[in-house]
Amino acid sequence: MSSILQQDAYAPTLIEPRWQAEWAAAGLYAVDTAANDDRLPFYCLSMFPYPSGRLHMGHVRNYTLGDVVARIKRMQGFNVLQPMGWDSFGLPAENAAIQKGVAPEAWTFENIDYMRGQLQRLGFAYDWQREVMTCREDYYKWTQWLFLQLYKQGLAYKKEAPVNWCPVDQTVLANEQVIEGRCWRDGALVERKRLSQWFFKTTAYADVLLDNLDTLPGWPERVKTMQKRWIERSYGSRVKFIVRRLAQPAAEFGARDGAQGNQGAENDFIEVYTTRPDTLFGVTYLALAPEHALVDKLTTPEQRDAVLAYCEAAKNKPEMERVAEGKAKTGVFTGGYATHPLTGEAIPVWVADYVLAEYGTGAVMAVPAHDSRDFEFANTYGLAVREVISSDGKSAGINSEAYTAYGVLLNSGAFNGLDSESAKTEITKSLDDRGLGARKTQYRLRDWLVSRQRFWGAPIPIIYCPSCGTVPVPEAQLPVKLPAAVDVDFKAKGKSPLASVEHFVNTPCPSCGGPATRETDTMDTFVCSSWYFLRFVDPHNTERPFDPALIAKWLPVDQYVGGIEHAILHLMYARFFMMALADAGLTGSISNQEPFKNLLTQGMVLKDGAKMSKSKGNVVDPDEILKTYGADTARFFILSDSPPQADFDWKDSGVEGCFRFLQKVWRLVVDWQPVLDLTLPEPDLATLSGEQKAVYRATHQAISGISADIENAFQFNTVVSKLRELVNALSAMPKASDAEVCASRSFAVATLIKLLAPICPHMAEALWEKLGMFARTGSIHTQAWPSANPAALVPDALTIVVQFNGKLRAEFTASPDASKADLEASALALPKVQSLLAGQSLVKTIVVPGKLVNFVIKPA
Ligand code: ANZ
Ligand code: ZN
Secondary structure (H helix, E strand, O other): OHHHHHHHOOOHHHHHHHHHHHHHHHOOOOOOOOOOOOOOEEEEEEOOOOOOOOOOHHHHHHHHHHHHHHHHHHHOOOEEEOOOOEOOOOHHHHHHHHHHOOOHHHHHHHHHHHHHHHHHHOOOOOOHHHOOEOOOHHHHHHHHHHHHHHHHOOOEEEEEEEEEEEOOOOEEEOHHHEEOOEEOOOOOEOEEEEEEEEEEOHHHHHHHHHHHHHHOOOOOHHHHHHHHHHHOEEEEEEEEEEEOOOOOOOHHHOOOOOOOOOOOOOOOEEEEEEOOHHHHHHOOEEEEOOOOOOHHHHOOHHHHHHHHHHHHHHHOOOHHHHHOOOOOOOEEEEEEEEEOOOOOOEEEEEEEOOOOOOOOOOEEEEOOOOOHHHHHHHHHHOOOOOOOEEOOOOOOOOOOOOOOOOOEEOOOHHHOOOEHHHHHHHHHHHHHHOOOEEEEEEEOOOOEEOEEOOOOOOEOOEEEEOOOEEEEOOHHHOOOOOOOHHHOOOOOOOOOHHHHOHHHHEEEOOOOOOEEEEOOOEEOHHHHOOOHHHHOOOOOOOOOOOOHHHHHHHOOEOEEEEEHHHOOHHHHHHHHHHHHHHHOOOOOOOOOOOOEOOEEEEOOEEEOOEEOOOOOOOOOOHHHHHHHOOHHHHHHHHHOOOOOOOOEEEOHHHHHHHHHHHHHHHHHHHHHHHHOOOOOOOOOHHHOOHHHHHHHHHHHHHHHHHHHHHHOOOOHHHHHHHHHHHHHHHHOOOOOOOOOOOHHHHHHHHHHHHHHOOOOHHHHHHHHHHOOHHHHHOOHHHOOOOOOOHHHHOOOOEEEEEEEOOEEEEEEEEOOOOOHHHHHHHHHHOHHHHHHHOOEEEEEEEEEOOOEEEEEEEEO
């Protein structure tokens, strides 16, 4: 007896490895992306991981969500591509090299091997034939190739610029990697440095990146809002103020570029960007960023020391601090003046660090009466405040704060009386006539700085030749291989480790053959991850990064799943790449050049309400869960309780409960097995009654509810609860009699297994096999997703009796959910009731839903 029980018990540790091996051997999840297939392609992608060492629960949640979507779509008849790979360049590998002396490559591959094993033990339906690793030559060769295509299009360029320098990582960071003045990785205060660096011209796509967001209904609003704020377009004007008094150039300031402005001595001008040209007559001073090219020219000898000191101090102030609201605004007078373009008045020019060098033109026309920062600044330094806007065009005075709203102009010459909106147009037009201004659209988005002074990344394929200048590495010479780690000095401070490897650095110029040197910076790893989703479609191509025809067939990714932390960085870079590559003709014809059609951003995994962290000691190790309960329980649990988009709270009691539930499912099927025949056709509703009908109906209600929850933004938590309801309803049935096979129960079990299959793939397959179906029809994962029979969802009609003073007089049928008012109206509509009521006076009507309508009458 006990041996039979054991044999029939749910044993994930036996089931799971067995089916994983069988699926792999059968190539169940392999896709031929090039083959003709009757099914529609469906590309389901989860963000590939960095091989940090081990999976954490956040990975488990992310990849379970993606996997369940992929499996459902496959059952729904799509040709599903679900690949996996490794974002395997990056700093931790290099830090391991520095701290432990292991080669980054060895460290990385060891981690990949371990984590791949974990993913396999979780039973994800990946096509492992397509695995890519961004750190391998067969991948980074194409990252370099793509860099060269961007270079050819003028979308990759080098310039000296003030950059964000992380003193801990000893490398520059992109703007997107600086969060509140600190490094996104280690939180170190970021310093400003001037370095010559490579950039990708993301700003060339600013409009498309912004406008296309409105063509992505499948993206969360939150992500779109974050991207919109990051790109931020404003409409305004550029205005020129001719410089009046030129001081002798002060050599101490050195040559500066970057900030705009005419450098020619003859008609130097300060160009400003303003969103409020309607306030032009209120300008009382100009403010230049400390880095502005004209600072030295404008500074008078008397002011030189003060200005120099001020600019020096501003250099290292983080941008956040410079612009933060509430921080006192500081500045210094240059001694110089510029001419107001319409009034001809002399306007003093100041240097102020609240003006940022890289935004607009790096210079501001200050209007203290109508801009809060300028107001504060003017008060601090005793500068004039001139009111030029009020609500009605009459002076209201500017007292304790700036009037920043739109309104009607005053003190503005010919423009008095105009409202702000038309004044903007008119004033800009008047400036344009004089060649002193024009409309200008401005973006907050800046170009993407891609140079990194690191070893473990894709080398930038550029050579510098003393006679030919900057020479791209010829495509035939790709990849530019990373040298062996033993040759590298990883601790070289402030410069690229690659610069320490002579045989890497020195190379003949591809153009003249003379001695030349290689670029020693590597690319930001976000470059590698900006195109991996394209490589997955064609991962073994040795001729090119991917075949455009395959991209046209498989892209955009139908469902992308990943963390909200990538809302700006990765998602925007990938969109930029897609657009640039599409314009270079590399992607075939995909409709709006967007890489990801639908995006699901999952919430965090917490432990008992707190963030999991090593320091709190509350990290749940996926390996432990796998060992104790198996993958199916882990998968089932992580989908329960919260919708995918919300945070999920891990509770040990919750896992335990899920495990018991799966045991219950197993037992139910084992108990019923004698009366099951899954080859029977679905029963006909019309022939069913009693218990059979109840089972049949519960089954269809589950199909319908679960399918709707999936359509509705993948609400898997309610899918899980509906599966529980179905199982509870079935378990409450009287014990099946061994005598006869029951079509309803057979149908119910077949359906339950199918509905369970995407979430608990191993258990579903094991039960499918146990009931003899695997041998007949193949894997459960190749079966069709069940569809609900609408007739089974309509509840049976009930008979309602109609009474007069408690005596039965008529009957009619109604749906069980008909309201009191419905029932009363139906009763009143009956001819019999109408004739009985004629000439009587109705005292009241009593309605008992589902039962009766009683008219209380009094003879007239
Ligand atoms: C005059 C003015 C009057 C302004 C007024 C505002 C209000 P957004 O909307 O973010 O594009 N500005 C321009 N360049 C700047 C820089 N490099 N650093 C700091 N501030 C800069 O902001 C544009 C406004 O920010 C511009 O319009 C300019 O101030 C300031 F009643 O010009 B305004
Ligand atoms: Zn040369």
